[in-house]
Amino acid sequence: MKKIVFLLCIVLQLNAEEIYATFDIEAQKSASLAFSTSGIIGKMNVDIGSTVKKEELLAELLNDDIKAIVEVSKVALKYAKSDYERQKKVQQHINESLFDSYAYKYDNAKVQLKYQETLLDKTYLRAPFDGIITAKRVEIGDVVSGQMITEVFDIQSLNTRKLILKFDQKYHQKVKVGDTFKYKVDGDDITYSGIIYKIYPTIESKSRKMLAEVKAQSFPVGLFGDGYITTK
Structure with missing residues (x-):
């Protein structure tokens, strides 16, 4: 029985394929926040770099x-x-x-x-999810418009990240959800591993690349790297 399992593993390894992919790191959640009504900024309770909880009050109009x-x-x-x-x-x-x-x-x-x-x-602006404030676009006393959509803050998830993978379109039938992606972040010698959980249904018209997503943790947003997808 052990011999059969061993041979099966060898067969699977021979059939597996490694596909090269590059990636960019993005926040798992991100949003630009704005008031849905017009008014004058009366209070601002957070600043760039502030860690906030879901429903926490960020700013208030007069x-x-x-x-x-x-x-x-x-x-x-x-x-x-x-x-x-x-x-x-x-x-x-x-x-x-x-x-x-x-x-x-x-x-x-x-x-x-x-x-x-x-x-x-x-007149209250609250955090839609746990995260960190990455940009502040107005100050106390500024006039905001609900019709023109004046952005107040940018927010992104605190630690959860996603890798946006790009790989050649010719592998569109081979790469599947559940495939393993082993990768290195630029400037980091450590090899990390993740699982593909989403594959985009379209192909980029200019680059002729397909996109997929892998969940990750704690990397700074904006980093990039490359690695190999191991198909099943």
Whole structure:
């Protein structure tokens, strides 16, 4: 039995092929962040190099006016609810249309509060995922536009990276998800190993190269290198 397994391994090794590929290192996640509404930057809580958690508050527009409207809406809802509940207790004794008017005021007050809270929430810019701030494009006092999409911060994942592999198109039927990629980063003598988890379905028209992705950790974004894909 051991002899059979040994021979099978030899056959697999003979059928395996090593395909040369170059790569660039990118963050696993990256995004340019902007407010979805217009206003004036009032607070900035982070800077370039800041490590942030998902949903952490990064920046805030001047919003005292919207906060005041939210408080007014809360008061309006409080009294509309009180009136509605009071009329509901005597509903059978009053005109139906009159009761409906109280129900309408109550429902409308709830909607108005929700609307104002949504406007207030748009004045806060939060981190979409755990990461590190790599660029800051505005300062306190700058005017931003939701329509023109004024970018505020760039963010990328803190440690998780991906290698964007490029290899000759003639191997498009040989390279598969799950193949091993052994590689070296430029300026580093250590040989690393990873598994291809994504293959792009198109070929670059200019370079005639196919692209694939391999997950990695902690390399600085922007580095490059090369290696060999071992096909199964």
